[in-house]
Amino acid sequence: MSLPPVLPVPVRVGLIGAGRIGTFHATTLARRLPQAELVIVADPADGAAQRLAAPLGVEATTDPDAVLADERVEAVAITCSSTAHAELVIRAAAAGKAVFCEKPMAMSVEEADAAIAACQEAGVPLQVGFNRRFAADFAAAKRMVDDGAVGTPQLLRSLTRDPDLAHPTAVPAWTIFTQTLIHDFDALNWFNAGATAMEVHAMADALVAPDCRAAGLLDTAVVTIRYDNGALATAEASFSAAYGYDVRAEIFGSAGMVTAGTPAQLPVRHWSSAGVAGPTARADTELFSDAYAAELASFCQAVRNRTPPAVGGHDARAALRIALACIASVQSGAPVRLDDIDEPSGAAA
Amino acid sequence: MSLPPVLPVPVRVGLIGAGRIGTFHATTLARRLPQAELVIVADPADGAAQRLAAPLGVEATTDPDAVLADERVEAVAITCSSTAHAELVIRAAAAGKAVFCEKPMAMSVEEADAAIAACQEAGVPLQVGFNRRFAADFAAAKRMVDDGAVGTPQLLRSLTRDPDLAHPTAVPAWTIFTQTLIHDFDALNWFNAGATAMEVHAMADALVAPDCRAAGLLDTAVVTIRYDNGALATAEASFSAAYGYDVRAEIFGSAGMVTAGTPAQLPVRHWSSAGVAGPTARADTELFSDAYAAELASFCQAVRNRTPPAVGGHDARAALRIALACIASVQSGAPVRLDDIDEPSGAAA
């Protein structure tokens, strides 16, 4: 990461949700970004906020409302459980705070619309945590595509493979679409700019943890999407990649192809009697450490400079609709037209 | 390519079909493989056989039957138009010749069954031109997968991108499935050994030459396949890759991933003010030159040693059924169960 531009006055941030990603974001805000000043952390779980806040020297609370009511707080980072995202966006907007919300911003189109409307009405900026857009290689790929490197997109691919499925029984149904592949849906929409997804077909299964299939777990999925500019896209996910964390994109079109991402990013190799070998990335916080910092820096800049965030509520809504279409497709075993997606049963489960 | 093992006596081959790939195979048989001796070339088109045969110093004929009747000929290489493949396989078998048949071996399951039965009854070996299996990188990938490198396959991908769509109006309907992706279907079946394709969904369009859509051309396609071992596969094709010829495979499973293929195979790079650049392969006969020779060498070895060919009629039939299911899927706009594939309308068009 190049050194971020320095803002005249750092943005004072309150964070709600001290889980894995909340902890990472809080540390980035407090320790790594001159653009931000973390002032308070909230988490209802006993001691969670305190454990995170103390070493960072910031305030802790078990009450999210205390963050929203805090007059020092200019912006709220929402990193709690996904099902609470939309409501918190709405309440933060009502409190006049700028909002950074982890993906997914909402679990239904209705929720998404309400969240977007709330921020618009309150006149507060809303950014959603599609971190991939801020990774140096993905950002470079986007610039290439925007500059015409592939001509008209015809075939796109995006994939996410998480390194491990530690607690399969704790994974809510449809997580692979609403939490994991939603990154890929946004990436595909972003690369295929100006086009709209029309039709979706999804195949999914519990191949990593077959015992959890009955409970609704899907840990492996392949999705195909047809866009209104004709482009065909695939998105693919697995919850358990033995070699680590793997996020890649491929945009192919009339004038060529752009590829981004590799799990073997570090240019170091061992050459021995066994051949050539190198290390692979083991976690999102390793591969995307700089991307996570860059998205928060970009958010702070948008807040301070009163410019639109780089990725907003409508992007979250568009990706969500594809995720909901995937759920409908798995349920019906057939392709689903996006026009038919409104509020499918099970989506908010 | 390492030097091929030398056979005691070369296999005497007659070739039927002096088109692009027939010319390449004839030259390989005549000039490059000590295991083979090309004796005669047939093509009904005026002068075609003669133009190919003369510089190779072999006999030419316009009559394919002259090849089948030639007592010198031990093996027939069928490289003519796809729609004539199955019938020629059957007639070559009846003539007691070993058969090498370019893909696709047949245009319908019925044809495929008849061709397989004919070779079995005649006791002649039958090999199908799935050249990818003989490419050094794909062969190495297959050994890795067979040795357990990926554990149980869960997600597979195979793709083919041809460099140019020179004459779109000359491309028969469904070519992308029956001629192009059939390579990928075989590759996926081969890597996911022991598993059977159960369900297929295909999306396809005329994105390269939209004017030919009305005439039935499909030049861009994405296929998803569900196998009976749970594995989900995608196959993807385009008839026009600006950067050349691109064939790749990715096999992901419980223990890891194996990847094979790249259009930038040559290890030479130019580093300049524009960044780093390298060449890409421009044709199948460039990328797979050694694979084409290796498949014919393997065929000759099987003929001479009376061992089963490495890839046979049942492999061709299995790949064909997926191609036919793709056609049905495109026609219906819905996923298709392989069990329902028998003789869909349009398949043999």
Next chain:
Amino acid sequence: MSLPPVLPVPVRVGLIGAGRIGTFHATTLARRLPQAELVIVADPADGAAQRLAAPLGVEATTDPDAVLADERVEAVAITCSSTAHAELVIRAAAAGKAVFCEKPMAMSVEEADAAIAACQEAGVPLQVGFNRRFAADFAAAKRMVDDGAVGTPQLLRSLTRDPDLAHPTAVPAWTIFTQTLIHDFDALNWFNAGATAMEVHAMADALVAPDCRAAGLLDTAVVTIRYDNGALATAEASFSAAYGYDVRAEIFGSAGMVTAGTPAQLPVRHWSSAGVAGPTARADTELFSDAYAAELASFCQAVRNRTPPAVGGHDARAALRIALACIASVQSGAPVRLDDIDEPSGAAA
């Protein structure tokens, strides 16, 4: 870069020298590292310190002694002109400050010995700015080598190619050895741990800016080194790489090879009719941004935890002796034994 460990109390740093690298280090210390608190910046040039300090919100002075006398300052970062390094190390040590000194720490062995002795006597830690050791790929390579990945080192290579020679007339004589290749000499010593350079041969020339040859400029150099464990090493530098900034290492030995570094680190590629292309790194502050931060984080940790710095005065001295031997070799046109290096004429010019 993974998030750095947080220290109980940040190390208060004063920085001397507001040039290019001083500006980068100051910004890193002030804005990026929770382990450090930049309190004051000094530069005798009119307005230089002020221009750097103001946006960072720290104090500025034209008097380096003001930094050394500042009671708040626990550690001094010396980033001024190389010829002043050693004396400032000695004075900072005398003032009881921990010392981080950019390379080269000294321009003569005598100076180096005096600097080392001063820090030892004062009991202050001394770290030298060999940033390469803190780059993720080089650090991984070092761990591999230490774990036996190459067995006994036999052939080593290290190279540095700077992107541009903007002002050749401003480059002091011997800079290529004392400023540029000194990084490579340290890298070679580090990878070939426990071994000592015995003999050095250097060839150098003004190929980028031949007009400056008469003025003593050398912009292109190749050095060979023989170590007492038998290993033979080459170090190579150019002041003008059209494709950007290029730092690589190769360690070959009885059990294999380890390679590190590439100017094409970003995993993004454009595939077009021209072939495949990708971006290259354009500056040390781009390629080594994280390494620069990591070396200062490591320094702060050593200061706070009272542990020895990862790279110290003796490392600087060992690399300097090779640089001085290179100068002697160029002057004599012959190999030089390290034993003969003490204080060659011209070294401190």
Next chain:
Amino acid sequence: MSLPPVLPVPVRVGLIGAGRIGTFHATTLARRLPQAELVIVADPADGAAQRLAAPLGVEATTDPDAVLADERVEAVAITCSSTAHAELVIRAAAAGKAVFCEKPMAMSVEEADAAIAACQEAGVPLQVGFNRRFAADFAAAKRMVDDGAVGTPQLLRSLTRDPDLAHPTAVPAWTIFTQTLIHDFDALNWFNAGATAMEVHAMADALVAPDCRAAGLLDTAVVTIRYDNGALATAEASFSAAYGYDVRAEIFGSAGMVTAGTPAQLPVRHWSSAGVAGPTARADTELFSDAYAAELASFCQAVRNRTPPAVGGHDARAALRIALACIASVQSGAPVRLDDIDEPSGAAA
């Protein structure tokens, strides 16, 4: 390798020397190249020629003179012991045969001059076995360099690492320069076209087999060369690379860099919990199989078309002089000017 152009009439070749490389060349000539017809193989060792010739269906003799006297033979391939090369070139020329001679063509400048003169006087073409020039990646690199991709060459590197030192006691003194690095010297001369080596410095040692040092074995070497266009080059060799066979080149100049070669040429990778891994080339006959065929095809074409061979006696002489300078440099411990190379003691040992 693309299919070679077909000659009207194959060149009839006799081969002298049925050792490792003679066996490889004989098989290529007999079985792989339509341009050549191998007619006779000679080797004085008991049964050696017979063992090679029989399965290839060609004549065998223990008498090299029988090859030279054979009226069918148009061209002689000299693949026997290096010390006999020059004399056989001269005798083959006297017999009016075209000559392909493995490297090194001669062991002294005097020998080289005599061989060149003999071929000139007899009016027969002479090609030397610098196979690297015919490898697809090296040939592409050469075209790039000739097209100005690097501007004026400033820094060059060439290396050879053989996979194993099976019988160190059987290796004649100076082999690393006269047999191994002579490939690199030719590659450097070729890439730095039009320039002449002026000064050479060599460091070498017995690091792989230290017990053989006393007997004169050198198994590890680093050479630096200064050319008259200012370019500085390094050549590096080891007789024992654990990871296989490694040949690479790097040409850096005012406008950029070209790199060629890798021991991990096959695009297949295994991604597992251990990271990413791939195979490496294990032998020259694996990495350069196609290059060996291409150099013989090129030779046959030159013979048949009466065009000058792509690499001739003067190239062999130029590379030899650098090898002899290396020997002198190791003996004296100092750089050696090429002007001083004529007939150093020990060179022909």
